[in-house]
Amino acid sequence: MKSISISGAGGSVALSGIVLGSTRFGTFTSEELCFSIMDEYYRLGGRTIDTAHHYGKPDGGGVSCSEIVIGRWLAERNLRSEITLITKGCFPLPEEEDRSRVTPECVNEDFEESMECLGVDYADVYFIHRDDESVPVAGIIDALDVFVKQGRIRAIGASNWSVARILEANNYAREHGKTPFSVSQIQWSIASCTPESWGDDGLIFMDEKTLADYQASGIPVMAFSSQARGLFTKYISNPKTAVNPRNEFFFTPENVKKIEAVKKVCDEYGVSPAAVCLAYINSYPIKGGAVALIGSSDIGQLADSMSGKDLTLRPDTIRMLDEA
DSSP states (O other): OOEEEEEETTEEEEEESEEEEOTTBTTTBOHHHHHHHHHHHHHTTOOEEEOOTTTTOTTSOSOOHHHHHHHHHHHHHTOGGGSEEEEEEOOOOGGGTTSOOOSHHHHHHHHHHHHHHHTOSOEEEEEEOSOOTTSOHHHHHHHHHHHHHTTSEEEEEEESOOHHHHHHHHHHHHHHTOOOEEEEEEEOOSSOOOHHHHTOTTOOBOOHHHHHHHHHHOOOEEEESTTGGGHHHHHHHOGGGOOOTTTGGGOOHHHHHHHHHHHHHHHHHTOOHHHHHHHHHHHOOOTTOEEEEEOOSSHHHHHHHHTTTTOOOOHHHHHHHHHO
């Protein structure tokens, strides 16, 4: 499988080109099925699993069922040393939407809770899950750096932060001998989307300006909702049942035009829409490199996604998809 490397304390950290997400692990997806999905992902060469302090909390409270299930799998399979384990903290609480959780205190609290749920003593990559631009970067970097210096975090990342804020944080880190952000996580796929259409102004989406910023900065990217929540796969299979509440914000006239382009690529390369979507991210000529996050609710979906783990799209194919 393709992979990229990001900088970490004491060396680089490898990220699989297709990263297994776990938003619904332990809640909508049973533990037994989660184990089967992770087993198959590992068998097919996947070595990076992404979770969060916020995942697997059906009512917004309690502990992360996602982290607990992943921790049990790692322990039972004795695979901790083989998996690049990613988790995230500082996500806003549903009942306290007006209170910022991008604070040093929440970094400390969420990280410790995540380590307990996962049953591990370190994270390969730890992300700040959201941003609050009113909060100075210094306190966040300082709090994360303590865990890095303790050997409990190998690399840090920013999820849904602007490139400008990441660079601000990294400038502070360099000036004060602290650990800089090594990777960013934003929404990116063949389909376009906006905070307005998604209904969440706390998310960052890839657009022309943001792409230019990443090209200039060289920051590696992890793309979430990299398959537009199944829009292309579902629409090409059956247009009548393609749209649902989870992907309707991708169903725009602009993105409908891209469906035919995706189908054309499928026919030319002899692959599925899922494979095209993931190869688009993995093959994109972005300076720092990019990997694609996936979510799978069954083994069939996972197999479809992983069928593109070694697929490379030609530059002219990527341009055609961008221009469609």
